[in-house]
Amino acid sequence: MxxxxxxxxxxxxxxxxxxxxxxxxxxxxxxxxxxxxxxxxxxxxxxxxxxxxxxxxxxxxxIPSLRLGDTHVLQICSGPNCSKHRAIGEAAQKLESQKISVSYVPCMRMCGKGPNIKFDGKLYHQASPQLLKKLLEDSSN
Ligand code: FES
Structure with a gap:
């Protein structure tokens, strides 16, 4: 588990x-x-x-042993439905130069609501490049 x-x-x-x-x-x-x-x-x-x-x-x-990270985590569903929407992956490639770690994960099992992503652990449906941009802007405020 x-x-x-x-x-x-x-x-x-x-x-x-x-x-x-x-x-x-x-x-x-x-x-x-x-x-x-x-x-x-x-x-x-x-x-x-x-x-x-x-x-x-x-x-x-x-506490010296504790360290705060400065990288956001973006997970993109790579299942058969979500991966049809290439715009998310393309936008993510451009974002990788910023403080963001991008990874592709297996089907999130909500195919009807795709494309699905998780940004800093929170799930978003019908994701778009505009949503990614907004999430990054909001998180830097
Ligand atoms: S293909 Fe993305 S949730 Fe199934």
């Missing part, structure tokens, strides 16, 4: 909402994310543990 941020958050919430628990969750997120905490994890952890994002960022800065 693959690791997911949502499941990790749900698990750690059962252990409490104190700073130590949050720190252990962040360590796991970092370990499972290839060595740094992805930006998109911050608001999700903050909401689930009832703390401000600024608190989490301060916590990460204070």
């Amino acid at each position: 693959s690791w997911s941020l949502e499941e990790a958050i749900a698990y750690y919430k059962t252990l409490g909402t104190d700073q130590n628990t949050i720190m252990n969750l962040l360590k796991e997120v970092q370990q499972e994310s290839g060595g740094s905490i992805p930006l998109f994890a911050i608001p999700r952890v903050a909401v689930n543990f009832g703390v401000k994002e600024s608190f989490l960022l301060a916590l990460i800065r204070r």
